[in-house]
Amino acid sequence: MLIDDFEHFLPLAIKILSFYYNSSMQYWKTHQKDIIYQKLNLVLKKSPKLTVWQQFGSHRYTHSGKLHEVSEQICRLHIDTESQHYDKLDIDKPIFVHIPGIEIIFKKDKYNRHGHVIEFSIPGDIQVYERRKNQRFYYLYQDHKSITFHSEMRDVETDKPEFVFTSVLVDISIxxxxxxxxxxxxxxLKVGSEVFLVNLTDQTLPKPFRVKVKYxxxxxxxxxxxxxxxxxxxxxxDSISYKSISSIVEKKQxxxxxxxxxxxxxxDFEEQVRAxxxxxxxxxxxxxxxxxxxEYLDQLRYMTTKMKVEFLKNTNQDLLAVALRMSSKELVYDLFSEVTQTMQEEFLDKLKNEKPASAVCKAQDDLIKDIRQMVASGEIVLDPTAFVTYV
Structure with a gap:
């Protein structure tokens, strides 16, 4: 769902673009500063023509231009002075920017104009065209979900792979x-090279299978x-490997x-970032x-089932609900998926109540104080590598 600032104009813009390119274009939204900065730098590097437009009731005035500068403090784009409606650019109205090819759309309410130069801060969010056909699911880096792979080439004397590495898995799809x-x-590694996967998320695959480095x-x-x-x-x-991958994806979903x-x-993560x-x-x-x-509370996902049961039994549910108000769906799922449906419903009924950010932070601080005492006494362990997770 598009955020409030976009709800009147951006869906229409996307429909127009979809019609223009004769495809059902789907966009995903991100508030992550690293991704936004990376995408805008890609635009700067490729230097495509972009479209800037403003909405005046049922009328839309468009201008062509190029992005000329991107930094963490400021962005600058140059409007083509030969644009048909150059003189109609209104500083008091928001601008919308579409970058074709890379397919990014964003809106800026506040900006400065110096002749044909428009200056603005890094957008708080952007819409990016989704090119993937399969939904992708993400892991936090600190989850230490492992992925082990080895080289295609083998040592001629030992017949062992030339290298075997275990790295951190951060996203997956089928x-x-x-x-x-x-x-x-x-x-x-290099783009186009092939390696063999040995295990994913602590699950050893039935047999290593070939994958290609895409980027x-x-x-x-x-x-x-x-x-x-x-x-x-x-x-x-093969069907066995496909089932292995599918089971990991389905559990994550x-x-x-x-x-x-x-x-x-x-x-979800984007909602957290936006908030x-x-x-x-x-x-x-x-x-x-x-x-x-x-981030600290998210480590509660690493507890064993027995630890989770004891934790929920010994923790004030009202305090827990306020403290987890801004936590991930995954954390709430992991904590409550194995308790009774009645207990789940009672907690979700408490969790739905909106609270000021300061109240959430106070509840978090109080809960974390209790958790640290539990960790110190050995009642719970919050280490993702302390035990094996079976998928």
């Missing part, structure tokens, strides 16, 4: 996966030591949908505390 590797591993890119724009590697699964996966899709049962970004504009300290607390 068609491919994404992993984060270090500098040593990335030296052994290699920086994991984060400000980190040169980590690299994101995209993998494509072989179209000819159940968690991301939450305990009850018809009720509020936590946030934190909004709070950050008014209270950066509170936003940072909320972000740290959400």
């Amino acid at each position: 068609a491919g996966a994404g992993m984060v590797v270090g500098n040593e591993e990335v030296q052994k 290699i890119e920086p994991y984060k724009h400000n980190d040169l030591d980590l690299h994101k590697v995209g993998l494509i699964f072989d179209d000819q996966l 159940r968690k991301t949908q939450g305990l009850n899709p018809e009720q509020y049962c936590g946030m 934190i970004n909004i709070i950050e504009m008014k209270n950066p300290v509170l936003a940072n505390n909320l972000k740290d607390n959400i």
Whole structure:
């Protein structure tokens, strides 16, 4: 669902673009600053013509232009002075920007104009055309979900693979996966090369199967030591391997949908990022505390079933509901999926009540204080590598 600022104009824009390109274009939205910065830098590098438009009732005035500068502080685009409606650009009205080819759309309410130059801060969110046919599911880097792979080439004397690496799995679909590797591993890989997967998310595959490296890119724009590697699964996966991949994807899908899709049962990652970004504009300290607390509480997913039962038994449910108000659907699912339906419904009934961000942060602090005591006493363990997770 598109965010409020876009609800009047952007869906119409997407429909127009879909009609123009004669396809049912689907867009996904992101509020993640790293991704937005990366996408805009890609636009800067490729330097395509872009379209800027403004809405005046039922009329729309469009202008062509190019992006000329992108930094974490400011972006600058140059409007073509020969555009038909150049003189009608109204600084008091929002602008919409569409970048064809890369297919990005965003809106800016506040910006400055100096002649043909428009200056604005990095957009808080962008819409990106979804090119993937299969839905992708994401893991947090700190989950330490492993993916082990080895080289296609083997040592002639030992018949062992020339290299075997275990890296961090960060996303998966039935068609491919994404992993984060270090500098040593990335030296052994190149786009188009093939490797064999041995295990995924702690599940050893029935037999290694071939995958191809689709892309290699920086994991984060400000980190040169980590690299994101995209993998494509072989179209000819045997039925056993396909079932193995499907079981991992299906389990992840159940968690991301939450305990009850018809009720509020936590946030997905983009919803969390958006909420934190909004709070950050008014209270950066509170936003940072909320972000740290959400990340810490997410470790509750790593408890064993027995630990979860004891934790829920010994924790005030009202406090827990407020503290988890901004937590992930996956965390709520992992904590409550194995308790009675009545207990699930009672908790979701408490969780749905909206609370001020400051109240959520206070509840988080109180809960984390209790959790730290449980960890210190050995009652619970919050280490994703402390035990094996079976899928």
